[in-house]
Amino acid sequence: MSAVRVRFAPSPTGNVHIGNIRAAIFNWLFARHEDGTFLLRVEDTDRERSTPEAIANLLSVMEWLGLGYDEQPLYQSTQEKEHLAAARQLIDAGKAYLSAKNEEGRQAVIFRIPWDTAECPAVSSAGPATIQVHPDVPVQIVANGVNYAQVSKKGKPIPAAACLAGFKDLEILDESNHCIFRLNNHIAGVLDNDRSFEVDNAAQFRFTRRQVHFHDLVKGTLAKPLDSMKDLVIVRSDSSPVFHLANVCDDSTQGITHIIRGDDHVENTYRHILLYYALGKTPPTYAHLPMIVNDQGKPYSKRDGDAFVGDFRDKGYLPHALFNYLTLLGWSPGDDREKLSREELIQLFSLERVQSAAARMDLKKLDNLNGQYMAELPFDEFLNTCRTFAETCDWFDADAMDTDYFASVAELLHTRTKRFTDVCEWDYFFREIPDYDEKACGKFFKKLEVRAALTDLAVSLKNLSTFTPETIERAVHAATEKHDIKHGKLNQPLRVAVTGRTTGAGIYETIALLGPRRTETRITHASNTYFGEI
RNA sequence: GCGCCUAUCGUCUAGUGGUUAGGACACAAGGUUUUCAUCCUUGUAACCGGAGUUCGAUUCUCCGUAGGCGUGCCA
Structure with missing residues (x-):
């Protein structure tokens, strides 16, 4: 077993979504390919929406798809103490602070995007930068960040805010380019929350831009400037840990080495990396998967009922067909193979071959693949x-x-x-009289000789001494010749007369199975109902 | 508004600084099947737009355009 440890971390708030399960599949495949460990973590901290039914549904869907996990599932709700301890650790180290009191007098814990990034190798300088600022709105420099107004194309002020760390070496200039404020002179006081500043008539920020970066196994190197980030709440004022904290803590305690998830989490990753370092940990490797979108090319929403894994099971898809199809959404083995066994998929899978653009579901293709699996x-x-x-x-x-x-x-x-x-x-095999496709009746019962032949057949089929596909075929053949009908031209009318429809299995086999009594009844019924007046 | 990401047939994708840009699904035509389905053969169909680098760009760079994600005391 290798050191690779990955996890699938859904929140059990209803049905499991197709995009979610695709992430689970890619995690599973990666773990099995690397001979690593695949873990399940149930993020059940949303007590309102997490239900036992949803957890049961999650487990059953994973079992149906053959997504076996190693070790016991970790229920996030059991980790709350650890999460709060981590928050405490950050406060004690001066890396997090308490928010202003709310109406009930309670405070949230806020993680500060670190001003001092010496211990955080993921942050680097991106060189000098400037931002135009609207002079009508005073710039506020307070412990939880910088509030200011950007200038829109039309010259209007647009409120903006960012963390203090975004503006290293900040100098605020007025319209005549005079420096009217230097952050470096005051930073200690601001961070300690003893000092805050309001600067009027600011026209420009000049500062050293810093950015967080990481290497994504799918998307390559990604970076985000700190001046586009804000300090974030990690514990709510009701003392419950927020997703970011819980996620990072649990991934750390579970020893996760690779986080493989939807690319809607890319932006969170920058924050998580900062949290890892603040907690004295090293972040794992990340791989962000492209989204799966609906047939309109839009993100799946709750209204796209088709998108629940359980629905595919209910609609008659085979688990491995769905599994196989989903692996082909955003990934390919690099050659022309598409129908791949689980062993082949495990052997071939690699994150480097994952696509970075969103993929659309194509139900027709899924149907085709399912049919192939069904046949075997x-x-x-x-x-x-x-x-x-x-x-x-x-x-x-x-x-x-x-x-x-x-x-x-x-x-x-x-x-x-x-x-x-x-x-x-298959209802037409089981009903006494099936439903008839009237359009087909009109088309196939039009000719007089066909009607006569069918009427003859009702009798000759009934009198067959042995009722097999071969004897039926001979009877049909005889009726065809007797009424001077071209070869094969009686088959479809006969099919419609007996089954009510134009498609099905071989007609002789079908009739043999239905038996003489039902066959005669139906031909007679068709004759009485649809042959009509001359 | 700002930040980030993405862009090959209708769809999923392969691929390359020089290719007749390949496969699959779907679609169409033909063949096999006296019928239906399968199956076989063939066909239609793509490098988002504009500049630049280059002898040569679908491929590299930039700018657009379009879409997505993010910008929460949601996850």
């Missing part, structure tokens, strides 16, 4: 799952069901089933 499913397994899905269909009658007959239907349709929900369309 062992028949017993196929049959059992068909049975489960059939039970949800309105035509299914558990008491009256002939299991051998059901199995024969399943066998006949096995290779043409793309999803298990297709089973519901």
Whole structure:
């Protein structure tokens, strides 16, 4: 086992989303490829929204997809003491401070983006910088940062704020370029919260820009200037730890070496890295995955019901088909292979090959892949799952069901089933009279000779001594010749007369399965109902 | 507004400083199947725009454009 330790850290607040589970899959694949450890951490600190049902759903979805985790899952709610201790540590070290009191007289804990970055190798200088400032709005320099107004293109003031650390060596200049304030002269007092300043008539900031940077395994080297960051709340005034703190603490205690997550977290990463160093830890390696978007190219929202993993299971997809399809969203093995076994995926997976643009779900392609997996499913397994899905269909009658007959239907349709929900369309095998596609009836029952041939067939099929695909084929052939119909031109009318529809398995096999009685009844029904007047 | 990220057929993607820019899904045509589906063959279809570097740019750089993410006492 290698030193690699990764985790999937969902918050159990409802159904598991497809984008989430894709992150889980990539973590799992990376861990297995590296012979490392894959952990589950349940971020259940949102007590209002985290429910036992959601946790059960999460666990069942992971099991369904075969995403086995190593070690016991860590429930974040059990770590609150550790989180608060970390906050205490930061306060004691002067790296975090308390907010102003709220109405109830309580205070939040705020992490200060560090002014002194000596111990933080992720911060580097980006050279001198200037920002235009609107003179109408006084610049405030206080313990929790700098408040000022930028100048819009139209010359209007736009409120802005950033952490103190963003403005190393800050000089504030007035409109005639005179320096009217030097932060370095006052920084100690400001940080200690003894001093604060309000500077009028400021026109420009001149300072040394510093930035946090890290190397992302997917996106390369990324950086963010400190003057676009603000100090952040790490413990709310009700004493509950905030995501950023909890996340960093737990990743640290779980010994996570690689954080693989959606790229909506890129911006958080800069803050997390700063937190790691402030806590005396070294941050892990990061890899940010592109988002999965809906067929409109938009981010999935709660309204995209299709996006829950459980829905794919309910819609009759095979877990490995979904798994395989999801690996192809934002990743490829580098050659033309697409249908890949789990072993192949483990062997081939690498974060370096992950795409950085968002990927769209293509349900058609998923269907195709699912059909491929479906076709090679062992028949017993196929049959059992068909049975489960059939039970949800309105035509299914558990008491009256002939299991051998059901199995024969399943066998006949096995290779043409793309999803298990297709089973519901097998209704024409089980109803006495199926629903008829009237448009198809109009089209295929038009010719007189076809009607006559079908009427003949109702009788000749009924009188067959043995009722097999071969004998049926001969009977159809005979009727075709007798009524001077071209080869094969009776098959579709016959199919419509017997099944009500234009597609299905081979028609002889279908009729053989239905049996002589039902066949005759249906042809007669079709004749009476749809042949109409001459 | 500001910061960051992204951009190859309709979709998922491969790929390269010089290629007939490859594959898959979808779509279309033909073939096999006396029928349906499968299957086989073929076809339609892409380097976001503009500059620059270069003998040569889809590939490198810059500027646009479009989209995404972030800018919370949400996660």
